[in-house]
Amino acid sequence: MPMAKLHTLVSALDRGAPIDLHPEVEDALRTNKPLVALETTIITHGMPYPVNLDTARSVEQNVRSTGAIPATIGVLGGRVKIGLEASQLEYLADTKANPNSVKLSRRDIASAIALGKDGGTTCSSTLIFAALAGIKVFATGGLGGVHRGGESSMDVSADLQELTRCPVGLVSAGVKSILDIGRTLEYLETLGVPVLTYGKSADFPAFYSPRSGFKSPWRVHDPETAANVLFTQWKLGMTNGVLFGVPIPEEYEAVGEKLQEAVEKAVIESEENGMSRRGKEATPWLLKRVGDLTQGKSLASNVALIENTALKGGMIAVAYTNLQQ
Numbered sequence: 001m002p003m004a005k006l007h008t009l010v011s012a013l014d015r016g017a018p019i020d021l022h023p024e025v026e027d028a029l030r031t032n033k034p035l036v037a038l039e040t041t042i043i044t045h046g047m048p049y050p051v052n053l054d055t056a057r058s059v060e061q062n063v064r065s066t067g068a069i070p071a072t073i074g075v076l077g078g079r080v081k082i083g084l085e086a087s088q089l090e091y092l093a094d095t096k097a098n099p100n101s102v103k104l105s106r107r108d109i110a111s112a113i114a115l116g117k118d119g120g121t122t123c124s125s126t127l128i129f130a131a132l133a134g135i136k137v138f139a140t141g142g143l144g145g146v147h148r149g150g151e152s153s154m155d156v157s158a159d160l161q162e163l164t165r166c167p168v169g170l171v172s173a174g175v176k177s178i179l180d181i182g183r184t185l186e187y188l189e190t191l192g193v194p195v196l197t198y199g200k201s202a203d204f205p206a207f208y209s210p211r212s213g214f215k216s217p218w219r220v221h222d223p224e225t226a227a228n229v230l231f232t233q234w235k236l237g238m239t240n241g242v243l244f245g246v247p248i249p250e251e252y253e254a255v256g257e258k259l260q261e262a263v264e265k266a267v268i269e270s271e272e273n274g275m276s277r278r279g280k281e282a283t284p285w286l287l288k289r290v291g292d293l294t295q296g297k298s299l300a301s302n303v304a305l306i307e308n309t310a311l312k313g314g315m316i317a318v319a320y321t322n323l324q325q
């Protein structure tokens with residue numbers, strides 16, 4: 001891989017880093033085609049089978065529809081995969097047949113690899129590998145954040161800190177209201193991570209709903225301006241990431257208000273039954289509980305919003321590549 005911009009990745013591979021690049025991703029990196037990184041914790045721990053698999057496929061398809069190349073990132077047999085084969089995606093998604101995939105945040109990566117595990121990458125670890133490969137845009141559903149009661153439990157997702165280390169534009173539908181959205185935004189301000197709403201709402205979006213009650217510090221309306229924010233940030237030598245909150249499509253707004261009741265109930269239950277103090281298990285438990293309480297209605301919204309962020313992510317990645325020409 002001769003190109004200078006692949007220097008970091010090439011150095012890692014030279015050191016024997018256990019990373020496999022999908023040939024299509026490798027080609028896109030060599031020829032500077034737009035790429036969008038995608039996470040896999042949403043597949044292994046965020047949605048039930050087979051909706052997780054269908055969604056992973058449609059999200060990749062949406063990225064392609066914009067002219068960008070999807071790079072779904074995960075860990076298989078102790079190796080990091082940047083870009084998954086169809087069969088590898090199926091393997092990670094089939095959580096009944098292959099139930100042992102680990103949820104991998106930054107602190108888990110080296111141990112999981114040394115022990116030869118399979119795993120889904122959270123936003124934090126997906127950011128790490130996207131940055132390593134020089135992928136500039138990453139699309140997901142919800143970012144982790146400060147949990148309710150986080151001021152005493154200290155449950156603050158590693159996703160937030162990671163955004164200070166990785167020069168990647170993270171396109172998400174905001175943070176779920178299972179979290180403390182106000183404190184999450186305060187924390188991001190302290191960390192110096194740019195936060196923008198992409199689209200109509202002045203609010204920072206709350207995943208199932210465009211409205212969180214908290215204003216976004218900045219707003220952009222088109223992929224070119226979003227890409228220009230990334231371009232400018234990195235041109236100035238700042239090496240941290242940028243968070244774009246893309247509001248859920250309008251037709252899901254009304255149901256979002258209803259889902260909020262289930263979210264409140266799930267949070268209270270998690271405090272009563274101790275799940276809120278169970279570290280990495282807290283988020284998957286809350287997601288599943290909201291799904292059960294709404295008879296799957298939350299799942300349909302979840303699918304819609306991530307399909308939407310994939311589309312916007314693809315458009316921003318294409319615009320970013322155009323700026324580089």
Ligand code: PSU
Pocket residue numbers: 039041042045046047105121122123124141142143144145156157158159176279280281282283287
């Ligand atoms: N929020 C969602 N769905 C998810 C996640 C978050 O609505 O699947 C996943 C993401 O991978 C995120 C991770 O990075 O959960 C955060 O976990 P924790 O709160 O344990 O840091």
Ligand code: MN
Pocket residue numbers: 155156157158279280282
């Ligand atoms: Mn946590």
